[in-house]
Amino acid sequence: MDLTVAITGASGTIYAEKTLKLLATSDQVGTINLIMSSVVPTVAQVELGVNLRDPGPESISEWLGLGEGSKKIRFWRLDNFAARPSSGSYRQSGMIIVPCSMGTVGAIASGAGTNLIHRAADVTLKEGRKLVLVPREAPFSDIHLENLLRLSRAGATIVPAAPGFYHRPDSIDELVEHLCFRILDQFGIDHSKHTQWTGKEVPQDEDV
Numbered sequence: 381m382d383l384t385v386a387i388t389g390a391s392g393t394i395y396a397e398k399t400l401k402l403l404a405t406s407d408q409v410g411t412i413n414l415i416m417s418s419v420v421p422t423v424a425q426v427e428l429g430v431n432l433r434d435p436g437p438e439s440i441s442e443w444l445g446l447g448e449g450s451k452k453i454r455f456w457r458l459d460n461f462a463a464r465p466s467s468g469s470y471r472q473s474g475m476i477i478v479p480c481s482m483g484t485v486g487a488i489a490s491g492a493g494t495n496l497i498h499r500a501a502d503v504t505l506k507e508g509r510k511l512v513l514v515p516r517e518a519p520f521s522d523i524h525l526e527n528l529l530r531l532s533r534a535g536a537t538i539v540p541a542a543p544g545f546y547h548r549p550d551s552i553d554e555l556v557e558h559l560c561f562r563i564l565d566q567f568g569i570d571h572s573k574h575t576q577w578t579g580k581e582v583p584q585d586e587d588v
């Protein structure tokens with residue numbers, strides 16, 4: 381399947397990094413159309429110490445360290461409204477915005493988008509394709525919650541950047557991965573299922 385992944389300026393660039401690595405190494409995924417908002421280089425520098433000042437195929441490949449896997453990733457500039465993901469006639473399985481800022485949530489919810497991320501999300505919804513948003517803010521205001529509800533009612537799936545702990549993560553990597561697995565689950569993309577709840581940790585009722 382082909383997908384679009386957008387990264388915005390909310391905290392949690394590490395979720396985007398992990399999601400891209402998982403998608404790029406999945407046999408089920410073909411082209412990954414990648415779009416980044418203008419704030420991503422700042423957040424990536426602050427949170428990961430990564431230099432994405434001039435985002436493009438080379439800096440992205442170096443950041444993700446994917447080697448051959450990078451070839452699946454097609455980078456689109458934010459102001460390129462002629463990019464593939466801006467048209468509904470480009471058939472793809474859906475779009476993931478990870479992490480998703482409240483600014484981007486508001487722009488999509490209002491339908492008054494101004495960049496390629498907003499346009500691609502708008503197109504994904506109008507075509508009835510899967511749009512997965514991974515919002516990050518704390519606390520949420522009424523405006524944030526109303527915008528998220530509006531998007532959910534319009535067909536988007538909200539997977540908040542709120543990782544679980546029931547798999548007892550030993551590291552930040554495991555914590556992050558757990559959330560990214562939930563994103564992949566939305567598209568039926570296989571992963572190492574060790575975060576899938578089986579209930580064996582607590583007594584279960586008898587099978588009938």
Ligand SMILES: Cc1cc2nc3c(=O)[nH]c(=O)nc-3n(C[C@H](O)[C@H](O)[C@H](O)COP(=O)(O)O)c2cc1C
Pocket residue numbers: 387388389390391417418419420422423426480481482483484485516517518
């Ligand atoms: C280090 C850093 C962390 C940020 N964290 C968040 C956040 O968690 N959630 C959020 O909605 N905005 C956050 N922001 C603010 C957004 O980047 C800002 O609202 C921006 O306009 C969003 O634009 P975009 O959606 O086009 O990326 C953060 C900004 C910086 C620099």
